[in-house]
Amino acid sequence: MGKLDINVGKLKKNAFRYSKVRGETASRIRIPGGVIDSKSMGRVVEIAEKYGTGVINITNRQGIEIPGIKLTDMEKVNAEVQLIIDSLRINQPEKGKGYPSSGTRNVIACPGARLCPFGCYDTTAFAQKMENNIFPNDRHVKIAFTGCSNDCAKVRMADFGIIGMTEPQYNKDRCVACKACINFCKRRSVGALELVNGKVVRDTDKCIGCGVCVAYCPTRAWTRSREHYFRLVIMGRTGKKNPRLAEDFIKWADEESILKMVKNTYAYIEEYIDPNAVEHKEHIGYIVDRTGFEEFKKWLFEGVNLGPKAEVNQRVYWGGRHYDKYGG
């Protein structure tokens, strides 16, 4: 191995990992929504066999890491990754140079309505739309999409968690009072339904829009709303200082508003990020902690027109452990 002279900062932003093994790196393939076509997967395999050790890591955030790549092979790997980038429709300022950023983490999604009986919307499509909305970007933001309130994608550990909702539509003329919806809402969800005079009454405050009633209704008395709605939960995180779950922010939000609010978040970060942050990285949640939620909200809602059904939680309080304040 010859003399190595590598700009480590640049390497990281080019989606390569700084490895404990001297002279080696790992190529990180970001896969928005966690859906990759089989041809691209074949290319991942080829790269792993040609430049790596024949091993592929599946990451926590639905990406792929190909370890054991020589630092000197990065340019060649970038050239080969191009077809994958094209196929995944990743925004890229310059072709052939690999993934252009790595700060904002892969946008993840559960299988959603393409596959799952409970999915309330096409999570993959929304995740891909979000990817195009914000990438390339080096700011530390985590976004996750889940199809329904089961939250299989664990979006409450993300800065922006998007949970699918449907507003159940009731046609009383098709209801035979079999009570399937009532029983399943109680057993699988929150118990928002009751039988009153032979027809079902939905407690609209209690209802979380999971769609269990629709899924179990045998007569199509319950159907899904034409509009897809979302619960937006915000500022969940793991990590050393103050790990915590994301808290409810908006119920019955719409797609367009969510895209705009996330976009606005980046403008807010540019304004308030700590200029002395380690490696110029500061996690969005800690910036909000510093400026206060009210200031963040001001930026967030810039130019956003929430739909008439949206219910905004104006005061959000987070819990979690405060190791930085009270020790472990």
Next chain:
Amino acid sequence: MGYVLSREAFAAVIADLSKNYRIFAPVRKEGAGRFTDVDAVIYDYVCDSEKIELEAKSDYASKEFLTPLSETLLYFTENEVKESDLDTRPVLVFGRSCDINSLKRLDQIYLDNGLAKDPFYKRRRDLVKYVLIGCGHSYDNCFCVSMESNKCDDGYVFSIDLVEDNIQSNVPDKDFDKYFAQHCNDKKDVAPRYVKENEVKVAVPDSVPLSVITDALWDEYTTRCINCGRCNYVCPTCTCYTMQDVFYSDNGKVGERRRVGASCMVDGYTDVAGGGQYRRKNGERMRFKVLHKISDFKKRFGYHMCVGCGRCDDICPEYISFSNIIGKVYQASKEVK
């Protein structure tokens, strides 16, 4: 008389018809299925021919006009009772051969099963004429040929077959000729298409020995079936209902009596006073349903209740196949002999 119509001409016929008739037809309801962005084909009133689903088999049967899932029969207050109003305009129900064959079964139960005729059924029945949607091919799970309901020679006022983007109609009822004669593109003898062979074939036993009741074949359905009742609610021949007497909550002296669809698979169907329940296990309920459709009804009326439309198989969330069970009953019946 037979007619050939373009889509536009057919639209004009439907528009004319809807001046004199309410048209109750299968309609593709966007996103109304169980899952996100999945359609359901459900009966509804239409005025526009484009709304009528002529290609897919409907998820729910045409019986919903005659026996609505939920219908208020009468209102009561203190010493007075008033029958609910009914729109008395005549109705054209669009159905396939299985639907039209099911009509005989519905009439049997509601009009010719004992001394009394059901007046609430009859007042709807008197309004209805049927339109036959021909079947150019068999659909998933259909076994109408085995149940001899793949064809109907009468019982409809006109037929509709969508053949290469044209509508072909056979119009046996002379009263309807006028609608077609003025809009048609061509007159020629056409016969409604019907299915001559299904992929699913069943052999129905002539008689089911009593030993089948205790046969182990029902046991697996105790765990596989989730007693949701979908098979009953979509069935063109299921006729069971239950009653709801409801008192309006802001005035306990006023209320209404409703009739709603009932299912022999769903909890509560066999509840009796004192907390008794005749069929607790889902396997027992399945046995009751299957034997009613292919044995008990026949013992009383001389023909099978099931018309072989396969909608129960189409909709079962647990992939239970009714036609497959008929096969098992056939085997079990044969072994006894």
